[in-house]
């Protein structure tokens with residue numbers, strides 16, 4: 001019997017695409033049972049697009065500056081994404097806020113990786129803010145995307161220590177190492193049907209998840 005078809009994903013990026021690369025690599029090795037159907041960037045010329053082409057994945061640019069407003073940009077983005085028929089939309093360093101209608105369209109089938117221990121430090125400049133607050137621990141979260149910016153249900157996190165002498169760059173680099181392990185794991189759980197959104201609750205293996213899984217406790 002033929003192997004079951006792998007679920008398709010579309011990855012949205014805005015920049016260098018190192019998280020995209022970690023996904024492409026693990027999809028190619030078979031460790032991550034998904035088919036990356038397309039990569040779409042809202043910024044032209046970014047390195048993530050080259051990574052997609054190098055992996056033989058369609059790389060598209062949809063420049064928000066070519067549209068009159070967010071709504072018309074997002075309508076075209078939906079058209080493009082849905083043309084690939086993905087089971088899941090993956091935000092990987094995608095830097096445009098998405099309107100409620102877009103989030104509702106992909107409710108329960110769109111994930112984001114955010115470089116903080118949510119609910120701390122939603123939005124941008126998370127590493128600078130964690131340092132300024134004197135945190136001793138920082139990290140990264142994976143959540144289902146809802147209209148509330150970085151406010152959707154979190155189901156997986158990894159932590160890193162903040163070390164003496166850290167600046168935003170050294171801290172970001174330490175977090176990024178964890179990001180590259182965390183996102184493929186989260187996507188694999190989704191692809192295997194282990195994690196899903198039920199209303200505002202994340203179900204893990206069919207049971208409500210009381211607190212996010214942690215990579216460091218054997219997730």
Ligand code: NHR
Pocket residue numbers: 091094095096097098099100103112113114115122123124145146147148149150151152
């Ligand atoms: N949209 C919704 N509705 N909900 C979320 O949870 C989203 C989202 C869009 C993107 C990623 C996010 C992050 O992980 C994300 C989550 C961009 C901004 C932002 O302020 C904030 C958070 C995130 C991404 N963007 C500015 C804007 O006006 C532009 C900033 C820039 O271009 O540098 O869209 O942190």
Ligand code: GAR
Pocket residue numbers: 013015016017018019020048092093094095113114115123124176179
């Ligand atoms: C990552 O650190 C990701 O967590 C963060 O941007 C970086 C993208 O790097 N995402 C956000 O800040 C979302 N607002 P990458 O392009 O190399 O994957």
